[in-house]
Amino acid sequence: MEYFLQNLINALQWGSFYAVISIGYSMVYGVLMLFNFAHGDIFMVGTYIGFGIATLLLALSSAFLPGWMIFILTVVVTMFLASFVGVFVEYVGYRPLRGAPRASAAITGLMIGIIFETGNLIILGAQRFSFPPLMESVSYNIGGVYFTNVKVLIIVASLVMMLALHTFIQKTKWGMAMRAMSYDFLAVPLMGVSINVIAPLTFAIGAGLASVAGILYGQAYPVLDPYMGILLGWKAFVAAILGGRGSIMGAALAGYLLGFIEIFVAMVFPSTFRDLIAYSIILVILTFRPRGFFGMAHSTRLRL
């Protein structure tokens, strides 16, 4: 039981990353009906930005700013900067391809991802950086279950971000515009809501969330790697599809589910079987539920 609870916490932590990243995929899908294949690498870039900001802040102001202040400052500044990465990707890779076949946009996304990875290697070299810890790790032990404050922070922060996003999309005018855009791609621009504003906004929010996920990831797994976006990005993409395209809640749930599957598979089988079993389960789910968990059943005729 304790072993189970221990893994439950690990799975929640691991699933949080997937959930937050896959939301970025899902949001872009909702608005543009396209998957942003560069999102995994936007996450990577966001993590590196976070790493840079955190290192800078720790070097400059650790003397007179308390630890939590540095953490919050890092998150805010990183989100701000990373959102420009998202806007950049939209502007370069997706805007010129609005009228093009969807697969072409997928290819541009993939290629932008490769450029980010290689650019990172060229600029920063092959050395591995290690994310500075923004807080002291404290271990707790409740009834034999060990967990650290970092884990709690990751789980809580992810939930808070998702709730904030949910509120934003459901309650604000901007969110309403985004929802409207995902209902009707043609009529909404006629109502004065420009796709050229909503699409960059969506990319920016997705990138901001991914960068926060990156900071949290850096707290749990400090070693940074230019190819880290591939590992998490593709899995999060799978989660976004599994949740149902365009469904933010579905993406988050599927992200957690994927985390659970991976951790519990590793609990029972040797860890090399993790991908094999996780993907097999996904294959079975999608064979029987081709729209994912919360996929909208509207016409499959594609809008772009």
Next chain:
Amino acid sequence: MDKIKNFFRMFSNIPLAGWLMGSFVAVLMEYYLGDAISYYLYLPKIPVLFGALFILKEPIMIPSVLAYDLIIYALPILLLGKLLAPFANALARMLEKIPLSLATLIYIVAIYGILHLWAGINDYRVLVVKLTMVSIILTISLNIINGYQGEFSCSHPGFMALGAYTSSTLTLLLFTDDKMFGDALLPAALGPWLFPFVLIAGGAVAAIGSLAVAIPSFRTRGDYLAIISLAFMFIVKSAVENMEILGGPRGMSSQPAYATLPVVFAWMALCVWIIHNFTTSIMGKALNAVRDNEAAANSMTVNTRKTKVTAFMFGAFWAGVAGGLFAHVLRYVNPGTFGIQKLAEILAMVYFGGLNSIYGSIVGAVSISVLGEALRPLELWKWIIIPLILILVMIFRPHGLISFTELNVKNIIRPRDKKLSKGVE
């Protein structure tokens, strides 16, 4: 601009036969005079890929490399092509009279001869040519699914892995004494003769594996199918990694060297021919119909399920064959090869060259493979330049360079002088 156009118009009366004659002489010249010319131009050795490697390593070599390319390639091909044009046109007209299949065969043999001489200069060229031809098979076979059938399938590296591992296992088991599977079961002399069957077996396994993707495609398409195929690819990779009998993550090595240049070339030619016939057949048209409108196709008596399964199995079969060739060209496979990177590479080739076009696929595969090799000295920058080129192609030609164009052999080999004289009148 007009001058450039006129310059190119000068060569518009050269038929394929003329270009081939010119290339033949160029290749012969390189074969016999290449060493001497490169010595006088202060090049350390014969430039492998038209001197791209020298230029990128030491820019000071640019004049010598350009001079070499001019003397060896440009001058003979253009000059001889122009001079021999009347003769070549007469030859082309003669070849037009005999049956098309025979004429095509003659051309293919001629092309192979030139390629053999060109690649014979050193082993690196042979490897590049072989890998390029394997990429051509892969690209065309993916074009069946992604171009002609209009799905977005990501499972090609998986099919390739199935083919590569099946054929490697068979050749290692049957024809070689190795540590993995023990002594050979059949005499090694039989190996090259049975190699086609080994490849076909690899293709068949890949085709059966493709059912895992094809059957879900009845109910879904687009993004969900993309994920199913992606999951399939990861499953194959992960399964092979976990099979100790197949070498696990270390992979398999020391496959016998059956995939020689003529073998790979023959398979590529066969693949182009069969897939061309397939796509122009009724079934090929049915694929297009299913892509454009599944419901309408269904109502016009197209059996959509059969069409989808055929497309997937056929594409996967050739991917499996390509995988088998790939394994025997490199004589080493490991599961890590068949991952996302391979997928991005194949997708790039298909979408760069153009959807729904065999011609485009050949162009895409050759240009991306050769570009990849030629830019090798740039190391990391190569992975900035190639994606940038692809992004630009996608922005300006969203369907790829040469899309929706059928391979028309008759048009390619026809004599060129008649049309020009008509144009002049």
